[in-house]
Amino acid sequence: MSTRSSSARVKPASVIRPLVHDLHAYVPGEQPKIKGLIKLNTNENPYPPSPKVLAATKAAVDGRLRLYPNPAAQALREKLAKLHRCAPENIIIGNGSDELLALATRTFVEPAAAVRSSRTEQSRSTIQYFTPSYSLYPVLAAIHGARTNAVRLNSEFAIPSLEVLRKSKAWDFNAALTLVTTPNAPSGRAFTTTELDALCREHRGVVILDEAYVDFAEENALALALKHPHVLISRTFSKAYSLCFQRVGYFVGHPELIAALDKLRDSYNVNGLGQIAALATLDDLPYYRTNFRRIKATRARLTSSLAQLGFSVLPSQTNFILARPPKFAAREWLEKLRARKILVRWFSYPEVKDYIRITIGTDAEADALLRAAKKILA
Ligand SMILES: *Cc1c(COP(=O)(O)O)cnc(C)c1O
Numbered sequence: 001m002s003t004r005s006s007s008a009r010v011k012p013a014s015v016i017r018p019l020v021h022d023l024h025a026y027v028p029g030e031q032p033k034i035k036g037l038i039k040l041n042t043n044e045n046p047y048p049p050s051p052k053v054l055a056a057t058k059a060a061v062d063g064r065l066r067l068y069p070n071p072a073a074q075a076l077r078e079k080l081a082k083l084h085r086c087a088p089e090n091i092i093i094g095n096g097s098d099e100l101l102a103l104a105t106r107t108f109v110e111p112a113a114a115v116r117s118s119r120t121e122q123s124r125s126t127i128q129y130f131t132p133s134y135s136l137y138p139v140l141a142a143i144h145g146a147r148t149n150a151v152r153l154n155s156e157f158a159i160p161s162l163e164v165l166r167k168s169k170a171w172d173f174n175a176a177l178t179l180v181t182t183p184n185a186p187s188g189r190a191f192t193t194t195e196l197d198a199l200c201r202e203h204r205g206v207v208i209l210d211e212a213y214v215d216f217a218e219e220n221a222l223a224l225a226l227k228h229p230h231v232l233i234s235r236t237f238s239k240a241y242s243l244c245f246q247r248v249g250y251f252v253g254h255p256e257l258i259a260a261l262d263k264l265r266d267s268y269n270v271n272g273l274g275q276i277a278a279l280a281t282l283d284d285l286p287y288y289r290t291n292f293r294r295i296k297a298t299r300a301r302l303t304s305s306l307a308q309l310g311f312s313v314l315p316s317q318t319n320f321i322l323a324r325p326p327k328f329a330a331r332e333w334l335e336k337l338r339a340r341k342i343l344v345r346w347f348s349y350p351e352v353k354d355y356i357r358i359t360i361g362t363d364a365e366a367d368a369l370l371r372a373a374k375k376i377l378a
Contacts, residue, residue, distance in 0.1 A: 019145055026139040029345055038368055040359040041345040043185075043213075043320050045242040047294070047362070049277065050287040053243075056280035057273055069272030072262075076275050079282050080250060086226055089255040092262055093278075095269045097212060097236040097249025100261065101179070102140055104232070104251075107261050108206045109176040111145035122147060123174035123205065130159060132351045133181045134210060149175060152351065157187035157314070162198055174204045181210040183217045186347060186357045188316030190217045197224055200231050206257065208232045213318035215240035215292050216299075222252060229254040239319060241281050241288055246274040295319050295360050302358070302366045309373055320359045322352065327377055330356050340372040 013021060029042035048054070073093035081088045094100035105127060115121040127141040128149040141148045151170050154160050159180075165171040180199070183190035200207050211233055214220045225233040232253035237243040248270060251258065281288070303313045303321060310326035325333045333356050334346040345357040358369065 023142055024139070026136050030343065032343070034341065036341055038342045038361065038365050040361050040365065040369065041343040043239055043359045044244050045239060045291065045319065046365060047242055047291045049242045049281065050284040052284045053277050053280040057277045060273055060276045068268050069270065069275055071267045073270045073275050076278050079279060083282060084222060084252060086252065087255070090226065090252050090258060092251050092258045092265065093270050094249045094251070095271070096238065096247040097210070097234045098136060099269060100234060100249055100251050101136065101208070101210070102143070103261050103264055104177060104206065104208060105140045105144040105146060106264050109144060109146045112147050113145060120174065123172055124176050126172055126175040127177045127179065128172055128175035129179040132157070132186060132347070132349060133179070134185055135347070137179050157184060157189045159191055159195060159199065162202065173202045176205045178203060178205060178207045179210060180207065181212070182221065183213045183317040185213065185318065186320070186322050186345070186352055188314055188318045188320060188322050190219070190317035193219055193221045193224065196221050200224055200228050203230065206230050206232065208234055210234045212236050212239055216296060216319045217317035225252045229257070232257060237278050237281060240292065243277055243281065246277045247271070248274045248278045298363050298366050299360045302360065302369070305370050306373070309370070309377060320357055322355045322357050324355050330354050333376070336376045337372055340375070342369055342372055
């Protein structure tokens with residue numbers, strides 16, 4: 001028999017690791033290409049990157065595309081270090097912050113199969129987070145074959161007090177990796193630096209404060225990453241800096257943690273145009289600050305207008321709001337809005353299934369949403 005016909009008998013499923021075969025992969029928000037669609041489902045910024053960023057990116061598209069980019073994104077790390085008053089050694093750049101979150105699981109967490117069953121050993125393979133929070137975290141744990149410890153936030157999506165966490169024993173202060181989204185998604189609620197500091201102090205494993213939305217918030221916790229050796233701050237150019245397409249994110253933290261992550265990083269993980277766009281972004285921060293103000297103003301207006309229509313809207317420090325709609329179930333609202341070419345996000349998990357998450361768009365988009373909501377309620 002020829003090699004060809006015998007190899008044709010290999011069943012694809014038989015060569016895939018069971019973990020991968022059974023994995024429930026992360027489901028990103030839809031990116032449909034429907035004409036006239038108002039897209040308020042993935043927290044993209046409604047305003048384009050600054051003209052200077054577009055010009056710098058376009059100017060870089062030439063014969064240089066044949067060359068590898070700077071492997072360590074050195075210029076970008078230097079510029080970020082100046083901005084954050086730290087050293088380039090405190091910073092690692094990723095192909096989006098999602099890449100770095102995945103890298104962190106491989107750097108700090110043992111796969112469950114590699115540890116014994118004692119409680120201390122299990123902590124070494126535990127990825128811990130509050131729920132509801134960024135739905136990527138459990139997927140990262142599953143991919144890595146790590147244990148998860150998901151602890152529910154209290155009724156107002158607040159972090160339970162340290163006393164409660166200590167007493168309940170549900171929270172593992174020795175977990176290898178703890179992920180806290182702040183301000184949180186999808187609730188939009190921010191945690192204070194004081195409470196995060198107190199939480200971090202109790203931890204013996206790595207704590208990542210995922211600040212993807214921090215530019216829309218009142219305070220940030222960057223200082224904690226420069227003060228505590230086991231705390232990393234995660235930031236991204238995607239949401240606040242209108243650069244989702246380019247995939248650039250970064251961590252700030254202790255040089256030894258950063259160097260450890262760097263060992264596992266792909267040599268050319270951040271593409272050259274992304275590095276150029278991010279650098280140009282940092283040269284034009286006032287442009288973005290204007291947009292933050294506009295988004296926060298639209299957020300305030302949308303919050304009060306939706307409340308007048310009977311929505312129960314949680315106060316938000318992000319570029320989205322979580323709202324419990326009146327009259328129909330949240331899932332029906334998703335469909336009814338979609339029928340009117342407005343896309344929002346709905347999550348099926350129990351803590352938030354009665355809510356829809358609405359990205360803050362332009363004022364015109366907010367008006368269109370309000371008009372649609374009025375018609376749905378009429
Ligand atoms: C969007 C988002 C990210 C990922 O951002 P990228 O840099 O685009 O990968 C990370 N964390 C949270 C909480 C987010 O909402």
